[in-house]
Amino acid sequence: MLLVLLDAQPGRVICEAGTGSGSVSTSFARALRPGGKLFTFEFHQDRQRQAVADFDRYGLLDTIVSQHGDVCKQGFANVPDGGVDGIFLDLPMPWLAIPHADKCLAHGGRIVSFSPCIEQIDKTAVEFRRDGRYYDVRMFETLAGNWGVRAEAPAKKRRAVVSSALAGNEADPSSSAGSAIAVDGSGKPQEQPTWLSYQMQMRSHTGYLLVATRSPADE
Amino acid sequence: NICAMSGDLIAADDSLIVRSYDDKCSYILQVNGEKKINKSRVSLKEIIGQPYGAVFELNNRKFVRVSNTEQAAIELYDADDNKGGESTEVAVNLDSGVRGNNHTFVDTNTAQKLTNEDIKNLKESGTSATDIIKSLIQNSDTFAAKTDYAQAKWIKKKENKYRRRYKVLRSNPMSICEASFDKNKEKICNLRFDSLAQIISQSGVHSGTRVLVMDSMTGLLVGSLAYRMRGQGTILALYGGQQPHLEMVNSFNLSAEEINIIQPVPSTELGPAARDVCANGFSYASADDTDAITNSFPTTTYASQRGSATQSSSSTDASSNEANAAIPSVGHKRTHDGITTTTPAVEETRMEVTSAGDAGQAVSFGNDTKKPRSAPKGGNRTGKTDAERTLIHSYLRQGVDRLIIATKYRPLPILKQALYVLQPSSSFVLFHEFLEPLVDCYLYLQANNLALRLVLSDTWMREFQTLPGRVRPDMFMSTSGGFLLSGIYIGMVPCAYPFGASAEAAEHA
Numbered sequence: 001m002l003l004v005l006l007d008a009q010p011g012r013v014i015c016e017a018g019t020g021s022g023s024v025s026t027s028f029a030r031a032l033r034p035g036g037k038l039f040t041f042e043f044h045q046d047r048q049r050q051a052v053a054d055f056d057r058y059g060l061l062d063t064i065v066s067q068h069g070d071v072c073k074q075g076f077a078n079v080p081d082g083g084v085d086g087i088f089l090d091l092p093m094p095w096l097a098i099p100h101a102d103k104c105l106a107h108g109g110r111i112v113s114f115s116p117c118i119e120q121i122d123k124t125a126v127e128f129r130r131d132g133r134y135y136d137v138r139m140f141e142t143l144a145g146n147w148g149v150r151a152e153a154p155a156k157k158r159r160a161v162v163s164s165a166l167a168g169n170e171a172d173p174s175s176s177a178g179s180a181i182a183v184d185g186s187g188k189p190q191e192q193p194t195w196l197s198y199q200m201q202m203r204s205h206t207g208y209l210l211v212a213t214r215s216p217a218d219e
Numbered sequence: 220n221i222c223a224m225s226g227d228l229i230a231a232d233d234s235l236i237v238r239s240y241d242d243k244c245s246y247i248l249q250v251n252g253e254k255k256i257n258k259s260r261v262s263l264k265e266i267i268g269q270p271y272g273a274v275f276e277l278n279n280r281k282f283v284r285v286s287n288t289e290q291a292a293i294e295l296y297d298a299d300d301n302k303g304g305e306s307t308e309v310a311v312n313l314d315s316g317v318r319g320n321n322h323t324f325v326d327t328n329t330a331q332k333l334t335n336e337d338i339k340n341l342k343e344s345g346t347s348a349t350d351i352i353k354s355l356i357q358n359s360d361t362f363a364a365k366t367d368y369a370q371a372k373w374i375k376k377k378e379n380k381y382r383r384r385y386k387v388l389r390s391n392p393m394s395i396c397e398a399s400f401d402k403n404k405e406k407i408c409n410l411r412f413d414s415l416a417q418i419i420s421q422s423g424v425h426s427g428t429r430v431l432v433m434d435s436m437t438g439l440l441v442g443s444l445a446y447r448m449r450g451q452g453t454i455l456a457l458y459g460g461q462q463p464h465l466e467m468v469n470s471f472n473l474s475a476e477e478i479n480i481i482q483p484v485p486s487t488e489l490g491p492a493a494r495d496v497c498a499n500g501f502s503y504a505s506a507d508d509t510d511a512i513t514n515s516f517p518t519t520t521y522a523s524q525r526g527s528a529t530q531s532s533s534s535t536d537a538s539s540n541e542a543n544a545a546i547p548s549v550g551h552k553r554t555h556d557g558i559t560t561t562t563p564a565v566e567e568t569r570m571e572v573t574s575a576g577d578a579g580q581a582v583s584f585g586n587d588t589k590k591p592r593s594a595p596k597g598g599n600r601t602g603k604t605d606a607e608r609t610l611i612h613s614y615l616r617q618g619v620d621r622l623i624i625a626t627k628y629r630p631l632p633i634l635k636q637a638l639y640v641l642q643p644s645s646s647f648v649l650f651h652e653f654l655e656p657l658v659d660c661y662l663y664l665q666a667n668n669l670a671l672r673l674v675l676s677d678t679w680m681r682e683f684q685t686l687p688g689r690v691r692p693d694m695f696m697s698t699s700g701g702f703l704l705s706g707i708y709i710g711m712v713p714c715a716y717p718f719g720a721s722a723e724a725a726e727h728a
Contacts, residue, residue, distance in 0.1 A: 001413055001416045001417070001420075003416065003419070003420065004392055004393050004412060004413075004415065004416035004419070005393065005416075007389075007391045007392075007393070008447075009446060009447055009449060010425075010426045010447070010448070010449040010451075011449065027420070030423075030425050031425060031447065033425070033426060034426060034427075034451070106227070107227045107270060107271075108227025108270075108271050108272070108389060118690050121683075121685065121690055122685070122687070122688065122690050125685035125686075125687070125690070126687050129687070132287065132290065135272045135290075135386075136272070136388070137685050138682060138685065139682065139683040139684075139685045139690070140413075140680060140681065140682050140683070141680070141681045141683065141692075142413055142678055142679065142680045142681075143678065143679045143680075144417075144676050144677075144678050144679075145676060145677055145678070145679060146674060146675065146676045147654065147675040147676065147677070147702075148675070149658055149661055149662065149675065195658055195662065197654055197655075197658050197675070208683070210685065213272060215272060216227070216270040216272070216273075
């Protein structure tokens, strides 16, 4: 979803703050190769060192430039002005980074900010809309829901074919499909069990995604 | 940086999205030539050289740019006014105090003194939208007592009605998918853009991969994949019936080189290739033969002049296939060929595509009114020559490392055959508008121990308006964007091809 919102593609330049575990960084790197660059910033020194070591191990250092720093205070260091096509922010106070983003984001570039709280979204959106520096300010909440499949035991002595839910995820179904469907009225056993699909327990919220596009340079 | 975005300006040969301000319609249009918006023909030539994101007003079938200050004001109320119905919210006015509210208003529909007849006369006499709105304001009982916010909202609504304003946006997978979804979601199998994002992400398609994809969305998915691969790798685009329907690929502003990696494959070719691989293993092309992949259908005059600039990438492709040849497959009795014995004749198979004439024009895919320049030879159903079929067969026999099936038909019959040409340890994603056809596939894969990490999922998505102090969900929300089944293919245990020729014919009937 991030890659589509940011319009990531080979050759593009994207900035990210903070790096965190580097899992999102890795995903960016794969989409930007060949020819693209990811500048990723992490304000926690040890985490940044660990991330660099990981990127090295995965052979991604040709695409990922990892730096230690606080983008809210220092901005996006060593990044060309107006040369960045996309910015991803996962910060507690992303509105502080927006003035720095103004400088390096190209006209038409996208910026995505991920925040768990509505108040953070509100403050950041106000920054985007100030002076019309960004257009198409939108916000999405998305949640992935997994489904399980389970065989319904026929009302017979014959045992149903067993199949539990997805490998590794044995959560209880939230609701079944109601009363058991009768197998055919005669004594004939059904060849195939009836399958019921159900929604599994899911994490209900991680954050909101706020996206905006950089307006043309102020005329 | 091959995708420089400095000065994001509209170019003469661009395909782009024009979104109307009542937000009910987004149009995917080509800049060149006249197009229809709201039933009238318009010319887009005036917008060339203007920046993307600009707002235009339609005047005498021509687009005139709206001033920046006006645009900024529009942006502020854009999300609010267009996402549904009258709202009763009292604005938190951040700058000045709230001047009034609506607790004394009684909605008797008599507030406006001008009748429909009067307004109609104003319009027909050529009064400008501004003047019409002024008249409406003068003749309204309630306007003066509204809050600043309510007044602006009211004006905004009238402006939408009497002024035709449009915003121009860049084409990319998200904007094209949204425009198609809003216009006619059945045509794209209910693929919402977050589901499209999931397909790309979970299949792991990226520059350099070889993907077998079946797309029933007139090319929305194939175009998005080509967009993310940018000329490196291979897309084998399966289609049922006589012709591929990939028209939407033309909306992605791809260069001929980037489109060249798309090879349409009739689904009838899948069975024979699957049988061949089952019997003889994958065949890995030698360095010479990789030319065939990059120089084949579709080409335009533009592409053929450029020659094979992408040869270096395709030889990387071949060498990684060679590496795979050394690793024995799990549980297989197949033997690996090594080098393919058939060398497709490239020259005869260069299929001629109807291009619009000029060099650099978008390539047309199927369903075109113009006939292809070379008449199809041979009596087969797909109208392909024997040489073309041999070429396609050789591509399939080389195997792919990603599989995506997103059709309106039941995917299981296709899946059963397609797995034979999928390299072990490859990712696959099946998309469908409904859950049940995917459950069938899930059960099949599980019963035959064909995959790991099988995940059946869908994405819930909700959009919010983000006006200052007024962040709330939109009033309307899409209830479904389709379902996904994804997993990692671990290889086939049975090595006898279970489908006879008659079974194939039945499946394709």
